[in-house]
Amino acid sequence: MAADIPSIFDSDTAEHRRLAEHAKRMKDWKFWGPYLSERQWATVREDYSRDGEAWNYFTHDQARSRAYRWGEDGLLGITDRDCNVCFALAMWNGKDPILKERLFGVTGKQGNHGEDVKELYYYLDATPTHTYMKALYKYPMKEYPYEEFVNVNSFRTALDPEYEILDTDIFDSNMYYDVFVEYAKSGYMDVLAKITIWNRSDEPSQIHFLPNIWFRNTWTWGYRHEGCTSKPLLWLADKEKGELKFQHDTRSQFEFYALDLPEEWLFTDNETNTEVIWGVKNDEPYKKDAFHRYVVKGEKDAVNPEMRGTKAAPYYCRVVAGGDCVVFRFRLTRGYIEKPEEGFEEVFEKRKQEADEFYASVIPNTLKPEEVAVTRQAYAGLLWSKQFYHYSVKNWLEGDPNMPEPPAERLKGRNIDWEHLFNKDIISMPDKWEYPWYASWDLAFHMIPLATIDPQFSKQQLILFLREWFMHPSGMIPAYEWDLSSVNPPVHAWACWNVYKIDGSRDRDFLLRAFNKLVINFTWWVNRKDASGKHIFTGGFLGLDNISVFDRNLVKDLEQADATSWMAFFCAHMLTISMELAKELPAMEDIASKFFEHFVAIIHAINTFDGTGLWDEQDGFFYDQLKVGTERFPLRIRSIVGLLPLTAVSVLDMRTISMLPGFKKRMEWVIKNRPWLSRHIEERDGKYLLSVANEEKLKRILNYVLDPDEFLSPFGIRSLSKFHELEPFRWCDMDVKYTPGEAENGMFGGNSNWRGPIWFPINFLLIESIRNYYTFFGDSFRIEFPSRSGTVTNLIDVAEDISSRCVSIFLPHSENHLELLECSKLEYGMRPCHGDYKIYRDNPHFKDLVLFYEYFHGDTGKGLGAPHQTGWTALAAMQFQEIGRYVRSFPTKRRMHTVNPKGRRDVFR
Template structure:
């Protein structure tokens, strides 16, 4: 067991609280729904970036490379000033949804370089220009551009030309679970001397301005021994903490709103949230408290760095008041923690992989861990308002039917700037790579979503902050099952209690789906939005412009997948409780009904399978009883692949009651086997296959399109929309209106969802990951005898395991250096292809250009894009040869 695993074990057993302190600070609290108390619900306008430096937050805090305790009582982050900016750089800047031609987007360069699950070692890089930050230029130019033009990024302004910037490295190493060593290194990459103010900042989250019963904590200079370079932080529940600083000026103010600046009303104190900003930028000495007390404080280091010079500042945040030489052991502790991090990740991926692949994996894991965030949102209190503030005057307030929701947890975020709130289906995918390095945290995430203070009383899982009532794909049973399996495989632990606890709550969620999203009670589901934004010709989260309703291939397939995942879990739980055989039978039968409904041709049912084009499509039912296949060749028609499961003969032999019910259905419900994978036919090793896509009649047809490079198959994975629609856009006319969808490999050209998401061509990792898993399952049944042409028309025939491997390598190739030394992920950003200070830095975007692999959307959405770390580990299962890799995949499927 590595040292990191020993720390996690101690935390699990409550012997030490290694997770109490971590990177839990948001990167954007302004512009969020939580902070929106406006009448019209315009969160971006109610609390803009310009107010963030002056206005106290209600529900959380933000900062650069920051940490906090697990209830965000005390926060630490860095602030910077280059002598030219009009604003003290305390938080990351980006465009609001209305400001950007492609939606909200952070306009900074920062990188998560390393992290461990206990956060015993963390490393972060921020690139800070020498010249004034181009706030206005970025807003104006992006507002000027239309949907058909690319976004303007920070590098496009020329601000980094000739390397005129600082690299700011922020590192944390824990000596103990309550003793955090902090090291900040500034490097001047420019050819001229440049000055930098570096301000490590410590502050308390403001709770006292909203709650009359919340006592006000205090920061003050010095400790009980009279040391002047110490900030003592005293909090009623956290206790005392000490920030030891290397000798410099200490500045104190209050983390309270500057009402005079924002609203023209008097401040209760001359010391307010932007007091340090005013002192540094405007030279207002009266803006900081000469008594050296407050609730926000910073150490001011003014560094003058010659060309290519670096300088390091050390600090220590600890519960120890007895440190005579607080910085003496820094070198040893940092070296040890870095070594232990290396050992831990070598344990996670022990096989031989390239240095480049290991770097990609390490940064992907780091991004997942850095993107943890303290998330606080009590909907009832938010709706009602606070006793010290005027009551909110909202029109049609958001989430008013979610008053039970009480969030006060550390949660894995999709992106701490663009999406600083949990998203239910994103989180399910986060848990897969997280389970590899920290199964305890992954399990807690899934348990949280199904607890009574999250899940709606009707059984719905909350989607995301802007609209908890939206519908995301039901992937939580899949994630629960996979997390359970990963912990078994890597750590030898079978947490049946976790499995059963989540399963019981998912029964409620499954019932919600059946009751709410099956329009005609015929096992064909509507779903609506399903997180895929603009995948279709209509906004599926709104009423259809044509009237009527949409029967969705993807919604129905997700439910088929849900049935199979619940079946797998129930069968596992029978090992300790035989009564789960009955529940397993229930999900087995329900899957057969869903599969039959998708495929069956009859007078009462319109199949989602189109026999003429041999693909799955949505069906639009109009008010006059007409119906149409919407022949958009998209990911919607590939989702049926996900509803695939394997029944081992040993499982059937172990469960006689379930086997009896299984065989009864085969004998007495032959109609439910029409167009369905043969249940009575055994595959490799006497396995049985449950699948919506019949492997004999339909699987090859679907895969022929999936593996066609003129359709779905990109050099970098599977596109979300067939490229055939580039030359042949799909058009549907009804009621005098024409609706069209065309292939768009990169940014969206529609404002349907604010232009910040596109499912009309780009590559999305979560869907590719599920495709790969599905192919592996099909292979475990069909064996090596079943081959397909990959790519279509190439003359190369591969087994489905080999196809899965090929897709994995194409996705990993987004991030790897190619023969020219470039990484496709960086697209046209030449600095990251050629500059030695940037070449090995990675961003894990929301999605990727379907033609060239360039990163798009939220550029730090490591959450589900972090799945690449899992793909790299899977590919490393081969020691040297492809054959050994395929053998290992087969054995992994057998174990699962």
């Protein structure tokens, strides 16, 4: 995958030069970034409860009055890499019961499909060094329906759709503001902010706007490792100039300028209002919720009249004419500036132009304009979703010196085996509202598209998770904060190898550092998840939540086709990495031989016909098998569990093997002396194929994959075959039925579903594996596509077709997508990801906006789950790039999804 992508440093745009400067530590261009979380409340880190119910312990309603311990959140804000100084939007429409300082959503307990943000916001643009960023928040003029969301969702069941903000009337008649926020850097320590607020209605409307600048509270808790243990200070240095000064242990040289002078300045402290939260009298009067109390409640004594504190805001109250806008400009810089407004607009124009130049060098010019626009937004979401993440498990379990001792039950509860873990880093998050914490296998997928624009950051992130303050001493990689010991699929080696290739700089130091720690992780898997020692693996849910008929975490005697395939996949990439390293380090040939033998042993085990393998000859599919006493029962569920074996494929070139005489000798010995293993190795035209699914099995499985009545959706590969719509799999009193949308059962909280929807990471891996098979078989392997259509094609065309289906989710349907219109029953001009919300087609202020959801409806392509999971759904950017290169390589072939004049569908014509 992506072998022909040039090194990012081969280009010479201004942004590439800045990336090079940052990588060489010449200028710290990434010191400021979009690292502020969209939700800090109700996270595990902020939960000091007895029962571990994080959603109940620290609520959205408390967030405006209660200081956070481990981070900060805000609306489309920025912060420095240590989250010491924060800047974010706050506003009030004159009707809401609270100041709009952070995004609202229903909790995991309130939502009928788990947690769900109920706001409209979009990441529009960003560069890797964050020298230019743009985002949009749509703020209703009517009262925001906080109670309505909670009440309506409480009556909805798992069989009902989620109640979304576009289901209300608050955007009717364009009664809302479009709040655009843009950031541009004049220098690496000089950030300019421009907020443009448009009144989209026809009538004038008043907006209260008070962007907040504040210090993260590091002084209350009593730990020195927070960096600032003495209380910092913000004060108004020059009212006529709109100048704030900073006093902070680590940020003392910074100044803030409001270039458009406000009506007044507000100051308070970022500390808990104990009277509101716990009914305990405050020690000092000015608390975190002061701006809300001053603006919304009219409490004039809530703010500090001395114009000083740890939190400040310029306060504007402006009437915006219908169809018009107001603009507010700010500057956050190190050191005093005589004329802070000088060159302001020029900087923005220059940075926007440089962003265009940068992406023009990254995105293939063979893509259509609407495809380029979606790709840019995918990258923007990926970059905006970086977050400062702080979590010290030992400190969290024991409590803070200056705080009451936590309940003793915590020392027997969540994450107690991870006291070594100390995270205080900028990390790529899946979604900064619904998933404002890392997930290790999500992150591995994030790094692939990120590597095409910032390989240095991708490599740093992958290495970070292998460092001793992340990785468990046993070799386990932490999963996610709700359960660090949860087992995620082992995709880290795959990510490291692909980032190495995409980077193009042959950074063997990175590859060797990663490999050395991945060996430890591999050993953990072998020791912990191969109970029988026969190369058949377990792993529990493995990130696939409700894929099975029961919670696989709770079943001990389950042999898993996906766990075994993941380990073969792991082996394949460890083999590839070790062979690459062995070109310069001959000692690596021995370990390459080890992974070669281990890979072939797993292939043999999963394909064994003596009743211990996981291949079902009757159905031509791989299944999990449940052991009950001496008997084994295949769980005949046609799901991606049985498709993942396709991803365990490696093609070895004889030219590379010949460069490694020690490895070659060992490989030839295995082929000669272990025929039960060597029969899984196929040779053709100077190449060797090692794969869980050989040519015959590949064809049988692909017949399911490419069947519209099974896995093939108009929008990619489903996670469960549509066969189970009419034929559910039943076990005792439980069943698995094709459910193309939201989950209908509560397994794992019900906010994700693997029983039918389309998931980008799995589609991406399947497409990659099909391309890998093509490199071995070439045009000699032909298959009917779609199944039973009578049309036969090769695997590279199949891969491109599936990619096209996936990315069509984000594109407006037109005459070029007639078949998709018919299949999905969507109206002309609508994007499948937006479902039936016609406002995205009909309203000019919505039509170019795209959301990158967690997963997508298996039949309609509608976005489901987290609406900003641009982490792994940003893989769409990679698929667009692959499509662009395909079009360049095969210019005479037209894209699929067309209907010829006779109405007969062809794959390619």
